[in-house]
Structures are given as structure tokens and as C-alpha cells.
Amino acid sequence: MRCTPAAGMARAPREITVVGGGLAGVATCWHLLRAATGGAGGRGGREASSPVRVRLIEGHGALGAGASGAAAGLLHAWAPGGGRRLHWGEEGLRATGETLAAAEDWTRRRGSPPLARRSGVLRVARDAEQSARWERLFAEGGVPAGLRTLSSAEAEALAPGIHAAGGVALSGFDDKGPAALHDPDGCVVDTRRYVEAMWGCCKELAEMTPGSTADLELGRHVESLAGLEAELRPDAVIIAAGAAAEALPELRGRLGLRLCLGHAVEIAPAGVSISDWPPDMPSLLGPVYLAARPGGAGATLGSTKIWGATPEEALRRDSRRPSDEGEAREVCAELLARAEELWAPSAAWVPREVLA
Numbered sequence: 001m002r003c004t005p006a007a008g009m010a011r012a013p014r015e016i017t018v019v020g021g022g023l024a025g026v027a028t029c030w031h032l033l034r035a036a037t038g039g040a041g042g043r044g045g046r047e048a049s050s051p052v053r054v055r056l057i058e059g060h061g062a063l064g065a066g067a068s069g070a071a072a073g074l075l076h077a078w079a080p081g082g083g084r085r086l087h088w089g090e091e092g093l094r095a096t097g098e099t100l101a102a103a104e105d106w107t108r109r110r111g112s113p114p115l116a117r118r119s120g121v122l123r124v125a126r127d128a129e130q131s132a133r134w135e136r137l138f139a140e141g142g143v144p145a146g147l148r149t150l151s152s153a154e155a156e157a158l159a160p161g162i163h164a165a166g167g168v169a170l171s172g173f174d175d176k177g178p179a180a181l182h183d184p185d186g187c188v189v190d191t192r193r194y195v196e197a198m199w200g201c202c203k204e205l206a207e208m209t210p211g212s213t214a215d216l217e218l219g220r221h222v223e224s225l226a227g228l229e230a231e232l233r234p235d236a237v238i239i240a241a242g243a244a245a246e247a248l249p250e251l252r253g254r255l256g257l258r259l260c261l262g263h264a265v266e267i268a269p270a271g272v273s274i275s276d277w278p279p280d281m282p283s284l285l286g287p288v289y290l291a292a293r294p295g296g297a298g299a300t301l302g303s304t305k306i307w308g309a310t311p312e313e314a315l316r317r318d319s320r321r322p323s324d325e326g327e328a329r330e331v332c333a334e335l336l337a338r339a340e341e342l343w344a345p346s347a348a349w350v351p352r353e354v355l356a
Contacts, residue, residue: 013051013211015234019222020241021058022068023191026198027099028240029054029214033205036212051211054202055232059221059244064195065318067242070264070355072291072300073189074283075100076121077144078181084137090144100189103197106204115194117294120282121186122150122158124342126165128176135177146185149178158182158282161344165287188283188291188300221315225250243314252311259309261317263331264302266293266353267339267346286342288335298352301335317356328354 016032018025036052060066075096077089086092104115125131137143152170155162162180164170170179199216206214222228225237225248239245243259246252277292277299284290291300332351339346 013053013213014236015053015055015232016236016238017055017057017228017232017234018238018240019057019228020066020239020244021056021060021063021195021199021216021218022066022240022242023064023071023195024068024242025056025058025240026063026195026202027096028238029056029202030099030102030198030205033202033209033212033214036209037205051209053211053213053215054206055215055217055234056199056202057217057220057222057228059219059241059315060318061219063199063216063218064192066244066314067317068195069192071191072264072289072302073116073191073194074121074186074285074289074291075116075189076183076186078123078147078183084142086144099198100194102201103194106197106200107193112193114294115197116187116189117283117292117296118185118187119280119292120158120182120184121285122155122162122183122282123181123285124155124162124164124170125173125177125179126286128173131173131177131179133177134181138178144183146183148182148184150180150182152179155180155182159284159343160278162284163342163344165341167341167344182282184282186283188294190294222248224248243309244311247311247315258307259311259314261306261309261313261356262303263327263335264300264355265332265335265351266298266355267301267336267349267351268298270348270350284343288338288342290339290343290346298349300355301339301346302355304331304334 018028032052032054036050058065075093077086077093078084079086100116107115125134134149138149150158152174155170162170164173173179202214206212228237239248239251243257246255246257277296279296281292283292289302293299331354336346336351
């Protein structure tokens with residue numbers, strides 16, 4: 001039998017443990033705590049759920065220290081291969097817009113720099129076959145809303161010095177289909193600062209709801225779900241640990257994950273101010289990506305890909321620690337060469353930090 005508390009009777013808080021302090025983990029905590037307030041900061045007009053005591057567990061020494069902290073932060077609704085709609089991409093983008101708005105408000109009230117850069121995203125055609133495929137997708141209506149096709153001249157006007165794969169001129173695609181796709185609503189988020197701001201939002205929401213709490217445990221490695229449940233006895237455990245989730249014995253081999261590790265590089269112009277990404281130029285997608293950093297502080301260039309990684313390797317990766325020096329040199333050489341093929345001016349840019 002399910003019992004509902006009488007009017008005025010306090011409801012017992014639910015105890016929920018979230019494992020993984022990256023993008024998914026902090027967003028999960030925010031949604032749980034927001035529901036307890038009754039909606040948007042307690043002003044959503046919806047009935048509040050029971051108070052909730054959220055415990056966030058992160059194995060590293062900081063939030064966003066796994067893949068989330070190394071991510072470029074590109075936000076758009078495309079599938080990796082081009083203009084096709086990403087499954088749940090538009091819904092996910094709208095939901096992320098909610099959490100980003102909350103984090104930006106939290107950051108703004110503290111006088112901190114912007115969390116996001118909203119200058120759009122431009123994807124160049126890989127080859128004539130992809131250009132022709134885009135032409136068909138637009139004819140069939142199978143593309144996200146707001147996505148625009150561009151001729152080579154239009155793409156070059158938005159991003160002077162842009163090329164297709166291998167440094168090929170975009171003008172060679174004009175008789176096959178679009179030379180590029182442009183999403184004017186695409187943006188780039190500083191993921192490290194975003195997860196920290198989202199946790200700040202979680203703390204604020206907990207303070208708004210009597211009985212709710214938001215507690216953070218850093219540097220704690222969860223050996224098993226059984227052990228965690230026996231120790232904490234929560235009402236629910238939510239796993240948001242990314243590739244490291246399969247390191248838990250109860251989940252090993254059950255999630256169907258194909259794991260990939262890789263590197264990205266923070267780059268900036270050599271010998272001048274690091275704010276020299278052209279102010280109105282979109283971030284670029286092609287053989288590599290160049291994600292313009294919020295505030296104009298250079299760009300994130302990525303990424304290398306190492307397939308076949310194990311969950312234990314993913315668990316050990318800490319994007320807040322410097323990469324091995326030899327590995328970092330190889331990564332920079334590979335990515336900078338590919339970046340020059342995509343956007344010629346990047347030949348004058350140099351690496352600042354390697355992210356793993």
C-alpha cells in the first residue's frame with residue numbers, strides 16, 4: 001500500500017547516491033534537487049517532490065577530472081558523421097540548455113567570466129560523397145532545425161582559410177552539394193568550470209528545500225555497488241561514471257560499451273595575446289575540431305582516438321593531471337598538422353596544454 005503524507009506533515013527525505021562527478025553526474029544531482037523545489041528554482045508552479053539528500057561520489061580529486069574535463073564542450077545536435085539528426089540530439093540540447101542557463105546565472109552572480117561562447121558551429125564536407133549525402137538529407141527533411149547549407153564562398157566568408165579534408169579547396173564541392181553546414185545556435189562550453197558551477201547550483205537548491213542536502217565526496221573509489229549499498233543504504237544509486245562504469249563488477253560486460261580514449265590540445269596564437277580567435281568566427285568541425293574557447297582564449301583542438309581501452313584505463317585517466325611529456329609531443333604534432341589542413345591560420349598557433 002502506498003501512503004501519502006497528510007497536509008502539513010513532513011515527508012522523509014529520499015537518500016540518493018550518484019557515482020561520477022562529471023557532466024552527467026552533476027546534471028543528475030541538479031535535476032533531483034530541482035524536483036524537490038517544485039520546478040525552476042522553486043518557482044516552477046509544480047508540486048515539490050519529497051526532500052532529497054544527494055550524495056555525489058567522484059573517484060578523482062576534483063569534479064570533471066575524467067573525460068568531462070577534457071571535452072571540448074561543443075554543443076550541437078548533429079550526428080558525428082555530419083548533418084544527420086543525432087538520436088535524441090535536439091531533446092538533449094534543450095535539456096542541456098536548462099542546466100547551462102542555471103550554471104551561467106550562478107557564474108554571473110559571482111562576477112566570473114562567461115561559461116559559453118555562442119558563435120555557432122561550422123562543419124566542412126569531408127569529400128564529394130558526403131556533400132551529395134547532405135544534399136539528399138536536406139531534400140528529405142532529415143536534418144536538425146536551424147541547420148543551414150553553405151556554398152564554398154559562404155563558408156570561407158565565415159571562416160577565412162577554411163579547407164576540406166587534406167587541405168582540399170571547398171570550391172570543388174559546389175557542383176555536388178553543400179560545401180559546409182552551419183549551425184548558428186551551436187556553442188562551446190568550458191566544461192571544467194561548468195561542472196563546478198552546476199555543483200554550486202546544487203548546493204543552492206538544497207538550501208532552498210528543508211530536509212534536502214547536497215554532499216560531495218572526492219577521491220573515493222567505489223569498489224562495488226554491493227559494498228556501497230551495504231555501507232550507505234541509500235534509496236537509490238545512480239551510475240554516471242562514463243567509461244569507468246564497467247569497472248564495477250556488477251556492470252562489467254553488461255552495458256555494451258565500446259571504449260575509446262584520446263587527447264585534445266588547448267592551442268593559442270604564438271607570441272601574441274591568446275584571445276585571437278576571430279570574434280565572430282564559428283567553431284570548426286572536419287577531420288579534427290577547433291572549438292573556440294569562451295572569452296576568446298584560444299581554442300581546443302581534438303582529438304586523437306584510441307579504441308579498445310579497458311574500464312580500468314578509463315578509471316585511471318585524470319584530465320587534471322599533465323600528460324606524459326613524450327606522449328604529449330606526439331599528440332601535438334599529429335593534431336596540429338591536421339588542424340592546418342582544416343584551417344590554414346592555425347599553422348601559427350602553438351599548444352598550451354594537452355588534455356587526456
